[in-house]
Amino acid sequence: MKAIASRVTRGLNVGSYVEVCDNSRARVAKIVSVIRAHARKGRQTPARVGDWVKVSIKKGDPKIKGQVFDAVIVRQKKPWRRLNGERVCFTDNAVVLLKDDKGNPKGTQIKGPVAREIQERWKEVSKLASVIY
Numbered sequence: 229m230k231a232i233a234s235r236v237t238r239g240l241n242v243g244s245y246v247e248v249c250d251n252s253r254a255r256v257a258k259i260v261s262v263i264r265a266h267a268r269k270g271r272q273t274p275a276r277v278g279d280w281v282k283v284s285i286k287k288g289d290p291k292i293k294g295q296v297f298d299a300v301i302v303r304q305k306k307p308w309r310r311l312n313g314e315r316v317c318f319t320d321n322a323v324v325l326l327k328d329d330k331g332n333p334k335g336t337q338i339k340g341p342v343a344r345e346i347q348e349r350w351k352e353v354s355k356l357a358s359v360i361y
Contacts, residue, residue: 239306250335
């Protein structure tokens, strides 16, 4: 996985409920695990913007409710500091569902802004974003 230019604060624990901000007919998801995260043995790693996570769909279309998908975190409430000194935070926690391991998104459009760190690591996801902040 490609590195990000800023050191993002980890703001989402395993078990956190997040909004799904693409048009994949899912509304609310729960973070089940963080993929490729490094932590001390026996400790659950929190997730941050740009991380690849597994989510379980809690609200949305009955056909996909309860299923587990890969996702990318595109927004988080917890503020973090970029290398140029500015602090960034969003009004909600949001993810975009992925349909394969290559990073291709399941939906065809993303609602709301997306962090600039996503553009560096997940090119396919950032192409669908209307606003990159």
